[in-house]
Amino acid sequence: MPLLKKDDCHKELSSLDGTPKSPSKTSSSATTESVRPAPEAELTRMQTLIHLLKCNIGTGLLGLPLAIKNAGLLVGPISLLAIGVLTVHCMVILLNCAEHLSQRLHKTFVTYEEATMYSLETCPHTWLRTHAVWGRYTVSFLLIITQLGFCSVYFMFMADNLQQMVEEAHVTSNTCQLGKTLVLTPILDIRFYMLTILPFLVLLVFIQNLKVLSFFSTLANITTLGSTALIFEYIIQGIPYPSDLPLMANWKTFLLFFGTAIFTFEGVGMVLPLKNQMKHPQQFPFVLYLGMSVVISLYICLGTLGYMKFGPDTQASITLNLPNCWLYQSVKLLYSIGIFFTYALQFHVPAEIIIPFAVSQVSESWALSVDLSIRTALVCLTCVSAILIPRLDLVISLVGSVSSSALALIIPPLLEVTTFYSEDISCITIAKDIMISILGLLGCIFGTYQALYESTQPVNHAIANSTGVYA
Numbered sequence: 175m176p177l178l179k180k181d182d183c184h185k186e187l188s189s190l191d192g193t194p195k196s197p198s199k200t201s202s203s204a205t206t207e208s209v210r211p212a213p214e215a216e217l218t219r220m221q222t223l224i225h226l227l228k229c230n231i232g233t234g235l236l237g238l239p240l241a242i243k244n245a246g247l248l249v250g251p252i253s254l255l256a257i258g259v260l261t262v263h264c265m266v267i268l269l270n271c272a273e274h275l276s277q278r279l280h281k282t283f284v285t286y287e288e289a290t291m292y293s294l295e296t297c298p299h300t301w302l303r304t305h306a307v308w309g310r311y312t313v314s315f316l317l318i319i320t321q322l323g324f325c326s327v328y329f330m331f332m333a334d335n336l337q338q339m340v341e342e343a344h345v346t347s348n349t350c351q352l353g354k355t356l357v358l359t360p361i362l363d364i365r366f367y368m369l370t371i372l373p374f375l376v377l378l379v380f381i382q383n384l385k386v387l388s389f390f391s392t393l394a395n396i397t398t399l400g401s402t403a404l405i406f407e408y409i410i411q412g413i414p415y416p417s418d419l420p421l422m423a424n425w426k427t428f429l430l431f432f433g434t435a436i437f438t439f440e441g442v443g444m445v446l447p448l449k450n451q452m453k454h455p456q457q458f459p460f461v462l463y464l465g466m467s468v469v470i471s472l473y474i475c476l477g478t479l480g481y482m483k484f485g486p487d488t489q490a491s492i493t494l495n496l497p498n499c500w501l502y503q504s505v506k507l508l509y510s511i512g513i514f515f516t517y518a519l520q521f522h523v524p525a526e527i528i529i530p531f532a533v534s535q536v537s538e539s540w541a542l543s544v545d546l547s548i549r550t551a552l553v554c555l556t557c558v559s560a561i562l563i564p565r566l567d568l569v570i571s572l573v574g575s576v577s578s579s580a581l582a583l584i585i586p587p588l589l590e591v592t593t594f595y596s597e598d599i600s601c602i603t604i605a606k607d608i609m610i611s612i613l614g615l616l617g618c619i620f621g622t623y624q625a626l627y628e629s630t631q632p633v634n635h636a637i638a639n640s641t642g643v644y645a
Contacts, residue, residue, distance in 0.1 A: 226462065233570070238473055242477040243481050247419045269458070271589050323573035323577065328520070329557055332371055335507075336371065404504065416482045430624055524552065584615055587606070
């Protein structure tokens with residue numbers, strides 16, 4: 175039996191046909207057709223664009239000034255643009271492979287996991303065909319780890335900002351001028367704030383329909399846009415001439431840049447689900463190019479201007495460098511609200527991988543109880559993971575290096591080779607795909623090593639995950 179199986183009550187992101195498949199029986203798989211979402215659940219072009227923007231604009235955005243610092247004023251923006259272009263290119267590769275396989279197998283659509291398995295089933299290598307199902311399991315595992323990793327970072331980010339807003343309220347001023355840093359002793363443990371947020375997130379993830387979530391996604395985009403505008407409003411004031419800033423940083427810190435940059439492009443796991451949910455899926459490439467152009471431009475501008483503004487003092491989150499006044503405290507509030515609603519979107523992917531399989535193992539009368547129980551347990555798991563995380567910046571880099579790079583840069587090019595190898599794929603395309611995968615693999619290995627190494631080094635915990643207080 176495959177890892178995933180869909181019941182009629184679960185026709186969301188990762189809709190499958192519910193028929194047991196064997197990796198050696200491609201012909202039988204090809205006769206089964208995936209189920210389209212109900213018409214009332216289909217997404218319009220604007221709703222899809224909103225989801226795409228929200229899936230890519232998360233906590234990683236706030237760490238981009240530090241990422242540029244880790245790469246250098248010249249190398250950073252160029253590398254960020256290159257990684258963005260490569261990521262979008264790999265998204266397009268994934269879309270093309272999924273469309274080709276769905277046509278070959280006469281299915282309405284295929285998911286990332288299915289595309290990997292079906293592609294391996296038809297490749298010329300006997301061993302890969304025999305073990306094709308493990309391609310599916312691997313992608314499913316990476317999607318779960320990546321998306322739950324995002325959710326854990328979101329949990330930490332929201333709790334940390336809630337703690338700051340509550341406990342710094344008595345020293346927050348009406349004058350927004352940067353002064354000396356004051357280190358406050360926390361009144362309540364950060365775990366108290368995580369437990370405060372926990373029940374609200376549990377209720378939020380009970381919403382399973384993406385069309386309903388699009389309303390919350392719109393709110394998230396509005397609050398994120400408002401907070402980002404306030405950040406830009408501050409950093410563009412009096413930017414010093416960057417003559418003293420290095421154009422190229424140390425290669426060790428560049429590895430941290432790679433992990434942060436890949437983490438920031440958070441939406442690769444949502445590409446196929448969003449296309450499969452669209453009312454007119456053929457319009458998705460336009461939505462993808464438009465949305466990702468906006469995202470990449472925003473990343474480069476905020477990262478570069480933020481580093482130019484704060485220079486060597488650039489912190490793990492750009493909110494660290496904002497003055498502690500009510501106006502910029504609202505940045506934390508607005509961004510936290512946006513991240514709160516984005517949590518549900520990122521949670522949707524692992525939920526739709528794990529829950530259908532679990533529900534298929536019980537009777538229909540227990541289906542709803544199992545569904546809600548697993549959702550609750552997964553949210554609690556991200557909460558526990560957040561409690562165990564020591565540093566926000568290193569976790570972002572670690573998640574980006576380990577799983578995000580595999581899903582965004584390593585697997586899609588290899589998928590293109592295995593999918594089109596029997597159809598006279600050009601040597602240039604093969605060479606290009608191998609180079610991209612090698613780049614992603616090297617970034618994964620060295621980025622992971624550097625993040626783990628940095629996590630063992632002493633750090634000033636007073637500012638590791640906090641925004642500080644400015645008088």
